Amino acid sequence: xxxxxxxxxxxxxxxxxxxxxxxxxxxxxxxxxxxxxxxxxxxxxxxxxxxxxxxxxxxxxxxxxxxxxxxxxxxxxxxxxxxxxxxxxxxxxxxxxxxxxxxxxxxxxxxxxxxxxxxxxxxxxxxxxxxxxxxxxxxxxxxxxxxxxxxxxxxxxxxxxxxxxxxxxxxxxxxxxxxxxxxxxxxxxxxxxxxxxxxxxxxxxxxxxxxxxxxxxxxxxxxxxxxxxxxxxxxxxxxxxxxxxxxxxxxxxxxxxxxxxxxxxxxxxxxxxxxxxxxxxxxxxxxxxxxxxxxxxxxxxxxxx
Numbered sequence: 001x002x003x004x005x006x007x008x009x010x011x012x013x014x015x016x017x018x019x020x021x022x023x024x025x026x027x028x029x030x031x032x033x034x035x036x037x038x039x040x041x042x043x044x045x046x047x048x049x050x051x052x053x054x055x056x057x058x059x060x061x062x063x064x065x066x067x068x069x070x071x072x073x074x075x076x077x078x079x080x081x082x083x084x085x086x087x088x089x090x091x092x093x094x095x096x097x098x099x100x101x102x103x104x105x106x107x108x109x110x111x112x113x114x115x116x117x118x119x120x121x122x123x124x125x126x127x128x129x130x131x132x133x134x135x136x137x138x139x140x141x142x143x144x145x146x147x148x149x150x151x152x153x154x155x156x157x158x159x160x161x162x163x164x165x166x167x168x169x170x171x172x173x174x175x176x177x178x179x180x181x182x183x184x185x186x187x188x189x190x191x192x193x194x195x196x197x198x199x200x201x202x203x204x205x206x207x208x209x210x211x212x213x214x215x216x217x218x219x220x221x222x223x224x225x226x227x228x229x230x231x232x233x234x235x236x237x238x239x240x241x242x243x244x245x246x247x248x249x250x251x252x253x254x255x256x257x258x259x260x261x262x263x264x265x266x267x268x269x270x271x272x273x274x275x276x277x278x279x280x281x282x283x284x285x286x287x288x289x290x291x292x293x294x295x296x297x298x299x300x301x302x303x304x305x
Contacts, residue, residue: 005291006269012041025284112155151185191217216261221266272287
């Protein structure tokens with residue numbers, strides 16, 4: 001099995017917004033090469049020329065400082081939307097168009113996978129059985145359309161993320177129902193497992209066990225997002241002693257669960273979201289410690305770092 005350690009650029013939002021800003025931080029201060037780029041740092045509402053310019057800046061910086069941008073991902077801005085599960089048809093169409101633009105941007109920067117948060121039910125649709133079934137069917141059809149666009153664009157996969165809210169794809173059954181192996185002209189729909197999202201209200205047992213999720217979905221999850229968290233919430237803490245004391249995410253157990261899953265490869269992506277009010281130098285210090293913690297765990301398990 002191949003495991004690679006990388007980072008989501010969500011840490012850079014509002015602090016290091018340009019590729020020329022966050023690129024050297026990742027390469028020189030954190031010592032990482034592997035990037036998952038957040039769409040919080042991309043303006044997909046801009047015109048074609050402006051979007052191309054943004055893509056060019058990413059690829060130029062990646063080449064200049066020796067980074068690999070392997071995937072893109074939704075951020076907090078997209079997470080604030082119902083997206084492909086919106087109650088109104090016009091909003092769902094707009095979400096499909098947004099994701100199509102995201103796919104094209106991903107291809108333009110040479111990344112191979114995109115996805116993330118795909119939708120949230122409104123309370124009305126969640127509690128109305130007929131509307132619930134219709135929205136879920138709509139979501140699967142939208143994902144099939146996006147899988148075709150991704151294939152046309154040269155991507156390898158589209159990923160859906162397990163979320164932490166009950167009205168989002170957040171249970172093992174829901175995620176499993178969305179996954180596909182791919183077919184002619186369509187990339188596979190695979191999982192991105194976020195190890196801090198097993199805190200969904202009303203769930204119990206293995207639904208709340210990040211390691212059970214990894215064992216079940218590891219072989220169908222090319223991306224695993226890493227955050228320190230506890231069972232009470234979706235915190236996106238760094239892996240530092242102050243949070244490790246309360247957190248339940250142990251790097252060695254994550255790696256062991258992936259081995260048990262039969263996975264052949266996975267990108268382990270740190271998705272640490274620092275508070276905007278935190279001192280900037282502390283943000284870097286926390287990320288450096290987090291990277292070191294995961295590098296040590298990978299080395300203990302015999303993986304190249």
